[in-house]
Amino acid sequence: MLLCLAGTGAWAGGLMTNTNYHIAFDRMFARGATFDIDAAYSNPAGLAWGHEGLQLSLNFQKPWQNRDIETTIPGFLGQVFHQKYNGKASAPIVPALFASYKKDRWAVSSMIGIVGSGGFVKYDEGIPMFEVPIRGLLAQSGVMPSNYAYTANMKGKQYIYGGQLNFTYKIADFLSAAVGMRANYYDGYNRGYVNAILPVSVGDPTLIDLRLDCLQKGWGFAPIVSVDFHQGPLTVAARYEFRTKISTENDTKQLDATIRNTDPTTAAVMPFIQGELALKQFGDKVAGYQDGAKTRYDMPALLTVALGYEFNPQLRAAVEYHFFDDKNAKMAGDRQKELKGGTNELLAGVEFDINDKFTVSCGGQRTDYGLSDSYQQNTSFACDSYSFGLGGAWNINDKMRLNVSYFKTIYSDYTVEQTSYLGLGAQGKDVYSRTNDVIGIGIDYKF
Numbered sequence: 001m002l003l004c005l006a007g008t009g010a011w012a013g014g015l016m017t018n019t020n021y022h023i024a025f026d027r028m029f030a031r032g033a034t035f036d037i038d039a040a041y042s043n044p045a046g047l048a049w050g051h052e053g054l055q056l057s058l059n060f061q062k063p064w065q066n067r068d069i070e071t072t073i074p075g076f077l078g079q080v081f082h083q084k085y086n087g088k089a090s091a092p093i094v095p096a097l098f099a100s101y102k103k104d105r106w107a108v109s110s111m112i113g114i115v116g117s118g119g120f121v122k123y124d125e126g127i128p129m130f131e132v133p134i135r136g137l138l139a140q141s142g143v144m145p146s147n148y149a150y151t152a153n154m155k156g157k158q159y160i161y162g163g164q165l166n167f168t169y170k171i172a173d174f175l176s177a178a179v180g181m182r183a184n185y186y187d188g189y190n191r192g193y194v195n196a197i198l199p200v201s202v203g204d205p206t207l208i209d210l211r212l213d214c215l216q217k218g219w220g221f222a223p224i225v226s227v228d229f230h231q232g233p234l235t236v237a238a239r240y241e242f243r244t245k246i247s248t249e250n251d252t253k254q255l256d257a258t259i260r261n262t263d264p265t266t267a268a269v270m271p272f273i274q275g276e277l278a279l280k281q282f283g284d285k286v287a288g289y290q291d292g293a294k295t296r297y298d299m300p301a302l303l304t305v306a307l308g309y310e311f312n313p314q315l316r317a318a319v320e321y322h323f324f325d326d327k328n329a330k331m332a333g334d335r336q337k338e339l340k341g342g343t344n345e346l347l348a349g350v351e352f353d354i355n356d357k358f359t360v361s362c363g364g365q366r367t368d369y370g371l372s373d374s375y376q377q378n379t380s381f382a383c384d385s386y387s388f389g390l391g392g393a394w395n396i397n398d399k400m401r402l403n404v405s406y407f408k409t410i411y412s413d414y415t416v417e418q419t420s421y422l423g424l425g426a427q428g429k430d431v432y433s434r435t436n437d438v439i440g441i442g443i444d445y446k447f
Contacts, residue, residue, distance in 0.1 A: 021113040029320075033228075057442060068085065071431075086123070109166045115161070129378040151196075190216070204272075209258040217251070224239065369383075
């Protein structure tokens with residue numbers, strides 16, 4: 001693959017799945033036992049004990065993230081190759097909308113948001129999986145790095161938009177259940193270029209020029225079921241999302257390559273290799289981006305189990321467990337087979353009402369992806385993490401509540417050591433690292 005740069009967006013959740021849509025999650029994390037409006041996603045069955053009548057919620061989040069690759073190859077071209085590639089990930093202000101209506105034992109609810117991935121990422125210096133082999137190829141032809149200029153730029157976008165509809169019924173005074181369906185729409189692109197040129201004085205200066213512009217779109221649907229047990233101060237809830245099968249088809253606007261022919265026996269009549277013959281020089285790095293090719297970006301099945309407890313009318317706490325079955329969700333190039341297992345998450349949070357007007361909360365989350373060295377790629381990688389969030393709510397009046405939040409994710413660097421870096425016969429390593437910060441604000445309104 002040439003590019004798949006936007007996977008694992010600046011969000012909480014699994015490799016392809018987001019879980020933070022409502023600001024209450026950002027400031028508490030463990031929301032799987034809530035009865036508030038964000039239960040339309042995190043606990044649909046719990047809305048059986050929610051607000052009687054109609055309620056709406058509009059939320060906005062702003063994430064920032066870096067995704068860096070630091071490459072070291074001690075014996076490359078007779079010297080130490082060391083380069084840090086800074087990936088700048090961003091997303092615009094990201095909205096999410098919630099709605100629910102409850103009457104007696106029934107409730108209907110919906111949620112619209114970015115349910116998977118989410119964001120843009122750009123590497124202004126390119127990535128090592130292209131720079132290192134290209135420099136090695138040119139060196140074999142007698143062209144050393146000091147003799148040419150190398151430039152590259154890689155960027156990608158990956159959003160999965162979702163619209164969810166749930167129906168809830170209170171089976172008994174202590175038990176409720178919900179069924180729902182979410183439609184998911186994948187929208188992404190991969191664009192970039194790699195260029196190596198000689199000084200302008202050398203006639204046509206091009207040594208290598210590779211360019212890509214590929215759009216990908218696709219649909220998928222996921223049934224959702226949930227149950228909620230609520231008695232006194234105790235709530236136990238569970239939710240299961242079935243796997244979403246998403247197959248995208250390439251709309252490739254550009255996939256071109258030009259390579260200077262360094263074979264002295266043919267260079268005079270064919271100074272450049274172009275078209276399919278040139279693309280073959282890059283192997284499977286570009287094969288997946290031919291026009292019309294199909295790629296899978298499944299969202300995995302998800303199981304959540306949560307326990308909430310109300311210690312008194314002012315103090316509430318919850319713990320929660322998430323399992324994302326990434327191992328059985330198809331990815332580009334069947335990369336899911338390289339995972340050791342699915343993603344496991346543990347979440348905990350506490351919420352305290354200072355008075356009738358103000359509430360504060362905080363929470364944390366541990367995410368373990370089941371990664372392996374062979375799963376990690378320059379174009380798409382993940383790092384296990386801890387996340388911490390805090391924030392508060394202001395009851396402006398009996399109907400309107402303002403939520404604000406901030407959460408930060410601390411990632412563990414992941415190092416991949418190779419005895420033959422990219423098949424070049426030299427030892428080397430890539431160190432993958434990430435940073436992530438998100439702020440949010442939202443309004444809940446009860447009619």
